[in-house]
Amino acid sequence: MSTDTNGPNDGGTEKIDVRVPVALLEEIDEEYERRGYTSRSEAIRDALRDWINPPVQLSDETLEDLAVSREQRERGETRSLEDVKDKYDVE
Known part of the structure; x- marks a missing residue:
């Protein structure tokens, strides 16, 4: 060696x-x-x-959750973190 x-x-x-x-x-x-x-x-x-x-390998359940999230985002059903912070007046 x-x-x-x-x-x-x-x-x-x-x-x-x-x-x-x-x-x-x-x-x-x-x-x-x-x-x-x-x-x-x-x-x-x-x-x-x-x-x-x-x-790291994601579980099937996590992959399914991500797919649902992506669909919700595409349909405009989600909000950005900044929008939520503004709405509830948090930092």
């Missing part, structure tokens, strides 16, 4: 060896280019970050 002092956040990076099945590596190569990554390493680092800190 080697340490690269030019890594992200000036914390350096460490090289690791990982064995993956050939079919998986072929999929990684296709996907990282499709997603605009400049290298396998960049794509794999990003995937590992998501594994450590998974992105």
Whole structure:
């Protein structure tokens, strides 16, 4: 293993060896280019970050509530925060 002092956040990076099945590596190569990554390493680092800190996923109930809210806004049934503050004279 080697340490690269030019890594992200000036914390350096460490090289690791990982064995993956050939079919998986072929999929990684296709996907990282499709997603605009400049290298396998960049794509794999990003995937590992998501594994450590998974992105927030909204529940089906929350997604449905958001859809209802969007429809209400489109029908003009909502008010801005500023309008409500003015109406009720709050800061």
